[in-house]
Amino acid sequence: xxxxxxxxxxxxxxxxxxxxxxxxxxxxxxxxxxxxxxxxxxxxxxxxxxxxxxxxxxxxxxxxxxxxxxxxxxxxxxxxxxxxxxxxxxxxxxxxxxxxxxxxxxxxxxxxxxxxxxxxxxxxxxxxxxxxxxxxxxxxxxxxxxxxxxxxxxxxxxxxxxxxxxxxxxxxxxxxxxxxxxxxxxxxxxxxxxxxxxxxxxxxxxxxxxxxxxxxxxxxxxxxxxxxxxxxxxxxxx
Ligand SMILES: [Zn+2]
Numbered sequence: 001x002x003x004x005x006x007x008x009x010x011x012x013x014x015x016x017x018x019x020x021x022x023x024x025x026x027x028x029x030x031x032x033x034x035x036x037x038x039x040x041x042x043x044x045x046x047x048x049x050x051x052x053x054x055x056x057x058x059x060x061x062x063x064x065x066x067x068x069x070x071x072x073x074x075x076x077x078x079x080x081x082x083x084x085x086x087x088x089x090x091x092x093x094x095x096x097x098x099x100x101x102x103x104x105x106x107x108x109x110x111x112x113x114x115x116x117x118x119x120x121x122x123x124x125x126x127x128x129x130x131x132x133x134x135x136x137x138x139x140x141x142x143x144x145x146x147x148x149x150x151x152x153x154x155x156x157x158x159x160x161x162x163x164x165x166x167x168x169x170x171x172x173x174x175x176x177x178x179x180x181x182x183x184x185x186x187x188x189x190x191x192x193x194x195x196x197x198x199x200x201x202x203x204x205x206x207x208x209x210x211x212x213x214x215x216x217x218x219x220x221x222x223x224x225x226x227x228x229x230x231x232x233x234x235x236x237x238x
Contacts, residue, residue, distance in 0.1 A: 018071030018080065019064035027071070031064045032083045040094035043199055043227035049172055049206035053194065053219050056095040057227030058087035061198050065226045069197050073129040081129075085136020087225045088195060092137055093146070095193050095221035102146055108191065109147040110220070112138055113212060115196040115204045116154045116179070133225065134195045153187060153215075154179050154208055163204070171203035179211040188216030199227045 017023050019031030040056045059065045065087075072080040096102050096110055103110045114130040122128050134150045141148040157180035163171050181187065194208045205222040212219050 017067075018075075018077055019067045021067070026077055027068060027080060027083075031068060034064055035059060035068065035083045035087050038090075040091040040223075041227075041232045042094075042098070043224075043232055045168075045199065045202035045228070047168060049168075049202045051210040051213070052202045052206040053209050053221045054095065054098060055199050055202065055205060055222035055224060055227065056091040056098070057199060057224050057232075058091040059226050060229035060232075061200075061226035062229065069225060072133070073197065074125065076126060078127065078132070081132045081136045084133045084197070084225050086140050088133050088137035088197075088223060089140040089144075091225070092141065092148070092193055092195065092223040093144075095223045096146075099220040100191055100218075103148065103191070105145060105147060107147045109149045111153075111187075111190055111192045111217075112148060112150045112195045112223075113153045113192050113208065113217075114150065115194060115208050116152065116156060118156055118160060130195065130197050133197060137195070137223075151184070151192075153181055153184060153192075153217075154211060155182050156180075168201040168203065171201050172206070175203050175207040179207055181211060181215045186216070187212060190217050191220050192217045193220055194222045196222070196224045197226070199224045 015026050017028040017031055019027055040058050043055050043057045068080050071077040112134050114134045117128050131152055138148045138150045156178055158178050160174050160178045192212055194205050209219045
């Protein structure tokens with residue numbers, strides 16, 4: 001019911017900014033600008049799930065970034081894919097620099113593998129938000145001269161519960177063995193970054209990384225748009 005109410009209310013009421021809730025535009029210039037600035041940071045969920053690679057986030061999962069991610073994911077505000085993709089490009093670049101280096105022109109392309117959404121979630125939302133943001137991030141990195149492409153290499157091989165509302169151990173158990181590699185080009189020796197919109201407990205990124213390693217991929221790290229600011233590594237170092 002909430003879904004159709006949003007649809008109808010957005011037709012008859014002025015739309016507020018998805019980030020800050022002010023104004024009458026779908027997203028304001030201030031929120032886009034804020035998402036576009038700042039240094040990507042490494043985040044370390046506690047407890048750290050087994051197999052989680054180093055994960056980089058472009059911004060904190062709070063307030064404006066949270067509003068924009070949810071509007072893109074759940075309300076189909078597809079125009080937000082551009083600024084969200086630019087933010088993901090920043091964290092992907094930081095993850096690449098930290099592990100294997102930036103793949104310049106002529107290098108073996110760095111592959112961004114989106115964490116898959118369950119088929120039912122894609123059907124309900126009408127799109128796959130993480131894949132959409134990943135494509136925009138890769139386009140951005142290519143414009144900056146890096147050899148990067150997106151490969152949706154992962155899929156669910158069994159049904160899982162919605163992760164929302166599950167605690168960290170339940171999330172890990174819910175996802176254990178739930179992902180597989182799609183038929184396609186070999187991943188053996190291919191440098192990959194696992195990408196997602198948000199990291200919370202790290203269970204999804206860890207499961208994706210384990211699945212890709214089993215297929216022979218070199219998992220350089222993880223990159224997300226937003227992560228919990230309380231778990232930024234350089235915050236705990238002061
Ligand atoms: Zn705003």
